[in-house]
Amino acid sequence: MKSYLILEDDTRLEGDAFGFAGESSGEVVFSTGMTGYPQSLTDPSFAGQILTFTYPLIGNYGIETPRTLGEHLMENFESERIWATGVVVGEWAKDPSHFSMAKNFSQWLDEQHIPGICGIDTRSLTLTLREHGVMNGMITNKKNVHYSPAKSIHWVERTSVKEVLRYKGKGLPAGKAGKRIVLIDCGVKHGILRELIGRGYEVMRIPWDANPMDIKGIDAVVCSNGPGDPKDCGKTVENIKKVLAADIPFLGICLGHQLLSLAIGADTYKLSYGHRGLNQPVKNVHTGKCFVTSQNHGYAVDSKTIPKDFEVWFTNLNDGTNEGIRHTTKAIRSTQFHPEGNPGPFDTVGVFDL
Amino acid sequence: MKHIRSVLLLGSGALKIGEAGEFDYSGSQAIKALKEEGKRVILVNPNVATIQTSEGLADEVYFLPVRPEYVEQVIEKEKPDGILLSFGGQTALNCGLALAQFGVLEKYHVEVLGTPIAAIDETEDREKFRRMLEGIGLQSANGKIVNNIDDGLSYAKTLGYPVMLRVGFALGGTGSGIAQTEAELHTLLTKSLATTSQIIIEECLLGWKEIEYEVVRDRNDNCITVCNMENFDPVGIHTGESIVVAPSQTLTNDEYFRLRMHAIHTIRKLGIIGECNIQFALHPKSGDLRVIEVNARLSRSSALASKATGYPLAYVAAKLSLGKTLDEIPNAVTGKTTAFFEPALDYLVVKIPRWDLSKFTHVAPTIGSEMKSVGEVMAIGRSFEEAVQKAVRMLNQGHEGVVNGNGDGLDDAGLILKLENADPERLFTICEALKRGLTVEKLQTLTMIDPWFLNKLKNIVEGYKGLGKRQKGKGISINELLRKSKQLGFSDTQIGTVWGKTEEEIRTMRKKMGIVPSIKHIDTTAGEFPAVTNYLYMTYLGRKSDHVPAKTENKAIVIGGGPYAIGTSVEFDWCAVNTVSSLRKNGYKAIVVNCNPETVSTDYDISDVLYFEELTLERILDITDSEKAPVIVSVGGQIPNNLAMPLKTAGVPVLGTDPEDVNRAEDRKTFSALCDTLGILQPEWDQVLGKESAFTFASNVGYPVLVRPSYVLSGSAMSVIETPEQFEEYFGSFDGTSMKLVVSKFMSGAREYDVDAVFDGGDPVVSAISEHVEYGGVHSGDATMILPPVHLDHDHAQNILTIAGKIGQVLNISGLCNIQFLVRGDDIRVIEANVRASRSIPFVSKVTGVNFMSIAAEILVGKHPEKPQNRQRGYVGVKVPQFSYHKLRGSDPVLTVEMNSTGEVVGLGRTVEESYLKAIQATGYAFPSKKTVYLSLGGSDAKLGFLRSAKELFSAGFTVYASTGTGFFLRDHGIDAITVRKIYEGGHPNIIDLMVEKKIDFAVVTPENAYESKRGKLAKTFTDGYTMRRMAVDLGIPIFTNSETAKLFIRSVLKYSPHTVGIQSWKEYLC
């Protein structure tokens, strides 16, 4: 069946429908990762976005049966469901091959009610997005419609937990308690949870707008990744200020990094087309060491606005944008990239050692 | 690190199986990187056909063997501060290890730049490597070192069969193999123990996925993986023999990044600085992992990765060796970002090896853990189907695609057998099986290839069937069918064959429908950043092109040589690169089309625009449709040359000699007629139909005669026939009644000369005559060549040049031409003329110091360069072929009219002998140190002709062993030769004992006649001769099968040694 990707500037691309037979809209973004489609699509940061894969063959190793590591924690996906609203590919694998797979890519999208469009020249679409900046768009099987803006949704609210969840740390000797960490869930990737729990930390996962200081006996606060504009999360920013005032160690990841920056008075801005891929090079400006990182963000922190007591920690080697900040003396820091990988490299997992 | 001002770079020597053009790529990028950093570069590489040994690159070039005894002398003379070992393959690495071990580097304070010796050693010594891996929690295949047969057999028993046998310090899997049974292991062990002491018996990983990563690390411990690659053929088939895709296709994100992490851990642990390659085996059902090996140097895979991603690995590695860090090196492709990044691909790449096994006798036609291929192609597409079909056409072996329309001529049982035993045709066999309805599951059990790949091939087969089922008005529209077929990678020709139309008709039809390929950039970032280079490919899976052709009149398309194969090799890449630089110097935009990842012509900084594409008429026309530029077809060998007429017919301007005139030289009959009118003699020849007329012709002109089936070009399937009986036998091998044959009078004992000349509108501009050491009958590609000639007096030379001049004029040649002559006494005859660049162009250019190619290139674009001065020079260049018989188990190392060599080297010196010694040693021949020789001279002429040399050896104190007949003869003539038995004579000691005990330095074993060598008429002498020749190759004992080269070798070693030859650079010789 024919399907169309229609952008807000009325660019229309014809392809074939796969996955769920339906219509959807969102911000059309591209990711350059060559593997990791199950992880990307279940990453809550993609909520509300139509994800274009620049690599032309997607779905080669199929989709695994979801596995959990206890309640509310996925082992092999980044959340319980697909958060992207649509998928654009060159070709999806009709005959995937892997010993661990349970279904093919299209079946999965169908189950999850996500429409996909294939047969698209994703490279030329990417070049368009690169030149114009990201655009909104829709996937539809009607040829002659125009893009109409969908009603706006507070995606962080939508992806965050609704109540506090508690996770026990893993691998600690019996009777020994690990650090107690509060994780502000703005749409957290389970990879972050797995890293924290795997270090033996007890994790209290709280809603995006809850106050971490309400939890007793905490050793550190982590603010997660999440979708959208950091400036829509004013409540979280206010709560982070409270954490900082209490001198509690803090770590921000991705959106969490942007929210920390806002909390200390720095500014954020929208990138023209974001960083989405598994190959983003960053440099620790203090040690000169470079790392390949996994990233997924459309906003960035303006390094020039970072206040005195803070310093740039990492910068992006490609375009010089900010990739992390830290306090000059205290244990307060954040990274724009995803140290947990998933998808992508985990060269920087050490960031989670709190 | 001390301050480095000058760097010694070791090259890899001649192209051979397992070490080919990729090291010209890595060496020349290294030189550019070093020059950018202001270093003085001294290069040792005897390979005359390489770009890296051209003017304007290294400061000093030494055409000397990459062997410790020679390199030490260069070090002593040049006193370099540093040395680079990782850009010249295993040859350079082994030489470097030896120099370190002998204390040479320490003695002269030469610092090893980049990866330290200790790390290299840890990767090469399989036992140390295994321990290192265990230290970081990784596993290599379980195994054990053995050094005798009994230990090997008993360890294998504990592992259980099949087992893998491997050899340390080798490359291209030499000596390795899988033994299914104890008997097979016994044979393998015997062979390998003869040449090495480190043998490992290992758990067999047959059928696991084989995955490679290219890893780069700097001194600051920054580490990246530039590319990963997956082998279509699972473990058990050498990566060099495997079809390879990049990036990996069947790995999950977890697997991809787990392997990446292990790769980085390993490389950090080893302390590599620069580039290396790590190979993994991944169990397809459990994810279990083994490390196969690390190559602590640039490799074939790194060249492939470089071309596949656009990341200039060798260039970056060279900078890292000098102490730069990755983030300090700019990304040359984007111009904006740095070298610290991992390329993202938005296409996929398929590499297919190119084999030439049919050129050799007695070689098993199967593939396995040893390398046999001589070249490779790389295709880029946006689907596997598209890329693999492109790649198959790039091989230029007559395949239009993976589906062979005619079936395979095999019954089902034969097909299954063929599927179980991988061979160079397996891709086609699989498709044939799919066509016959074999299931993917069945094929997977037979071949162990991942179903992902098999299903892709199935899509192509289904697409092919769909083409045939087309009916008017039914199913999908013709427009859609055509588009789909193009997206599946079918060529116009193949579609036309099914539809009963010509290629041209299909082309016209699809263009009318707007079905044309898009041109895409390779930019290392999947479109995330704009690229500044023009590295392009074409795809039917695109909506829009991202390339806009330059709007200038001054541009030309240079078609490269395609895959390396026997007869077409790096020399044509040299020609292409020199053409391109000459064009650019003259203000032209140069557009290169080529498909060989081992080449320099496909480097990102060589041309203005690079199409990594098929060299087919269809694709070149697609390119000219968009670029609207004239085409140069005469610098890349036979593949582009064959496009001359079709391109002209299609209305594309072809630069240089008119294709019609090129054809007049190529077509035997017109050329003959032309020679007749010009009064030029040729060996008598005729094209005959059937056996009877062949016999009549032969008895008219007299034996010996040279026969070749007339459909065959270029030396293949040619035979020299000495007697009517032999002719009888020749015809016995096939039905000769309706066979078209070309039969020529074979000129025995004639000297052969090659003339390379540049003409400008028929006027000679510059020329050179090279003399073959061997008499006519040895293919010019396999011949030892001397420049200037030694046996040609002034008058004869003038006559030859006059003839060449006449041919140039009558064909109105503009550009290069190569003409071969046979001379016996005053009788001068022309064998053939090729109106294009020849194999010897780099050789004559470098020896004379006049770049024939640059001059010719100017003429191609209509300039009229001045004639260079003809200078007398006080030195001689000798070109010696490199054979790869040691890689091709069982192959017979005998020189014939068919070309067998895979590469060549040059030696420069004051005398022929001095030059020859350097050159022959550069092909791997050791200098005779034990002073023992074995002589077995077939035929009485050969014996007499050799007497003087034998005497010289004897009086120089050599112990002379000889076969029975030769022994009698020699003793009759006062040489105290010791007779050893031939094998068929029975008893000991026989010649084999002598060789196995390493008692002889070298052997001269000339066959009774040229015919015997190939066909084996007299079974017993043949078998004996063959066994002997083969044994010498297997044991690494220099062997001469041609008495002319043997005599030259003897003169050379008696007159010179590695320590008495001149250690002079190319520049020093030239001025």
Ligand SMILES: Nc1ncnc2c1ncn2[C@@H]1O[C@H](COP(=O)(O)OP(=O)(O)O)[C@@H](O)[C@H]1O
């Ligand atoms: N244990 C094994 N079992 C089966 N095949 C193997 C094993 N080890 C290596 N191979 C095969 O042999 C090939 C050559 O081995 P490798 O160690 O890579 O040698 P080389 O130095 O020649 O590249 C590999 O590409 C792989 O396909």
Ligand SMILES: Nc1ncnc2c1ncn2[C@@H]1O[C@H](COP(=O)(O)OP(=O)(O)O)[C@@H](O)[C@H]1O
């Ligand atoms: N008439 C002949 N007499 C003796 N040797 C010949 C004759 N013709 C060809 N040869 C030998 O065979 C070789 C290959 O023949 P040629 O016609 O040049 O084939 P190719 O097209 O492969 O170069 C020559 O280099 C020469 O040594």
Ligand SMILES: [Mg+2]
């Ligand atoms: Mg190796």
Ligand SMILES: [Mg+2]
């Ligand atoms: Mg290998």
